Amino acid sequence: MSASSDSVRRLTVADILRMHADGERLPMLTAYDYPTAQILDEAGIPMLLVGDSLGQVLLGYDTTVRVTMAEMLHHTAAVVRGTQRALVIGDMPFLSYASVDEAVENAGRFLREAGATAVKIEGGVRSARIIEALVRAGIPVMGHIGWTPQSQLGMGGKVRVQGKSRDAARGLLADAIAVQDAGAFGVVVELVPEQLAAIITSRLRIPTIGIGAGAGCSGQVQVITDLLGLGDFRPKHARAYADLRGTIHSAVETWAADVVAGTFPAAAESVRMDEATLEEALGRTADDRAPTMADGLPNGIPLDRDL
Numbered sequence: 001m002s003a004s005s006d007s008v009r010r011l012t013v014a015d016i017l018r019m020h021a022d023g024e025r026l027p028m029l030t031a032y033d034y035p036t037a038q039i040l041d042e043a044g045i046p047m048l049l050v051g052d053s054l055g056q057v058l059l060g061y062d063t064t065v066r067v068t069m070a071e072m073l074h075h076t077a078a079v080v081r082g083t084q085r086a087l088v089i090g091d092m093p094f095l096s097y098a099s100v101d102e103a104v105e106n107a108g109r110f111l112r113e114a115g116a117t118a119v120k121i122e123g124g125v126r127s128a129r130i131i132e133a134l135v136r137a138g139i140p141v142m143g144h145i146g147w148t149p150q151s152q153l154g155m156g157g158k159v160r161v162q163g164k165s166r167d168a169a170r171g172l173l174a175d176a177i178a179v180q181d182a183g184a185f186g187v188v189v190e191l192v193p194e195q196l197a198a199i200i201t202s203r204l205r206i207p208t209i210g211i212g213a214g215a216g217c218s219g220q221v222q223v224i225t226d227l228l229g230l231g232d233f234r235p236k237h238a239r240a241y242a243d244l245r246g247t248i249h250s251a252v253e254t255w256a257a258d259v260v261a262g263t264f265p266a267a268a269e270s271v272r273m274d275e276a277t278l279e280e281a282l283g284r285t286a287d288d289r290a291p292t293m294a295d296g297l298p299n300g301i302p303l304d305r306d307l
């Protein structure tokens with residue numbers, strides 16, 4: 001599907017829920033910038049998440065905890081500008097939803113200032129009260145359970161599959177139900193054993209969007225740099241569908257070699273001006289040459305030797 005026709009309109013949460021009800025599997029990708037968002041939108045990806053993963057994959061931070069509201073709004077606005085059809089979801093950064101008041105204020109900024117349609121927040125039972133308040137304020141919310149990167153430091157610092165023990169599995173089921181009951185329109189399920197993710201999916205009315213959670217989810221999300229082979233690290237759950245790192249590397253090497261060899265730019269990449277105008281500008285016309293310094297006459301137009 002392409003988003004390039006004139007009749008394109010932006011998808012709503014109701015459209016996503018209808019697709020889910022119709023049994024469609026839902027693809028979602030992260031996007032952080034205008035040109036990539038344009039391409040993903042033209043390719044018909046229905047949901048784009050401006051994930052706080054941008055901290056690591058785009059800005060070079062060691063953790064998502066460092067990502068600020070200002071950075072998220074800046075990138076979300078670029079993604080919204082690059083899209084006509086995709087539903088754009090802004091990821092609320094660390095501590096931006098610590099209280100109900102902060103959550104409503106900051107989620108409102110994603111919609112008002114950046115033009116997002118929805119926000120995502122991490123946490124199940126622990127975030128239910130916040131999700132409820134946002135939904136009551138008219139802000140569509142996607143939940144995020146399982147591995148929640150913003151809690152990485154609080155969870156021991158190591159990325160870990162969640163829900164592998166009896167109690168942890170029960171906790172995740174409770175998280176999923178809490179997010180749904182709070183009014184979220186969907187929930188990301190990250191790094192969860194595939195059987196458990198499939199059971200969670202079967203018990204929810206809202207779609208589950210898996211990442212590292214097996215094929216039994218209602219949809220899948222991937223970090224775009226993993227999918228395109230652009231990052232310097234690829235997690236086990238990701239599959240690279242391209243090698244953009246290699247493509248970019250060889251393109252810039254070839255370009256630099258052309259610069260060194262003097263073969264870039266060529267005539268096709270350069271502009272020429274009218275020769276007569278250039279002659280005039282340089283004072284090389286017959287009129288300009290008439291009164292020369294050799295004649296001891298003043299010369300108002302600079303000759304090219306004077307430039």
Ligand code: KIV
Pocket residue numbers: 030049050051052053054091144188190211221222223
């Ligand atoms: O920040 C992000 O990109 C995410 C996805 C991995 C779900 O939260």
